[in-house]
Amino acid sequence: MRLNTDQEIRLVVDRYAPMVYRLAYARTHSHTDAEDISQEVFLSLIRSNPDFEAEENRKAWFLRVTVNKANSLWRSSWHRRVQLSDAPLGEQAEPTADEALQNALDALSPQERTLIHLFYYEGYPSEEIARMLGWKHATVRTRLFRARKRLKAQMQQEM
Numbered sequence: 001m002r003l004n005t006d007q008e009i010r011l012v013v014d015r016y017a018p019m020v021y022r023l024a025y026a027r028t029h030s031h032t033d034a035e036d037i038s039q040e041v042f043l044s045l046i047r048s049n050p051d052f053e054a055e056e057n058r059k060a061w062f063l064r065v066t067v068n069k070a071n072s073l074w075r076s077s078w079h080r081r082v083q084l085s086d087a088p089l090g091e092q093a094e095p096t097a098d099e100a101l102q103n104a105l106d107a108l109s110p111q112e113r114t115l116i117h118l119f120y121y122e123g124y125p126s127e128e129i130a131r132m133l134g135w136k137h138a139t140v141r142t143r144l145f146r147a148r149k150r151l152k153a154q155m156q157q158e159m
Contacts, residue, residue, distance in 0.1 A: 002051050013042055016062050026117040027070035027110045037069045064132050104154035112147035
């Protein structure tokens with residue numbers, strides 16, 4: 001399934017843009033970086049125009065490329081030198097439950113946030129996550145267990 005027309009490209013972008021952005025934001029915790037990564041992912045799609053056997057393969061491709069682009073951003077010399085924050089300045093009130101969850105997720109490593117995101121937000125089983133990330137199934141289960149444990153400890157600390 002190659003993309004042959006501008007209309008097909010628009011449909012794919014409209015369908016996958018929210019998922020790509022959410023994963024990019026889960027990795028970077030920066031709206032600006034997530035937008036940049038999303039644009040890079042869709043430029044990669046247009047440039048390479050891969051041929052997918054099924055829509056499930058296309059979705060897995062988007063997730064894998066998004067993780068790779070986020071990893072590239074973390075490794076870049078620009079990111080190491082410049083750290084801009086999207087957070088507003090000033091005093092903040094007690095966090096709500098949603099804010100407490102977001103703060104607890106922020107405390108996790110990018111790898112842990114990715115696992116939590118893929119498992120809980122995107123609904124992938126651990127076997128599929130292992131295939132997408134190129135890990136062993138047992139590794140995904142172990143890291144997911146540790147991420148849940150750290151998330152629980154962070155949530156208890158936030159509340």
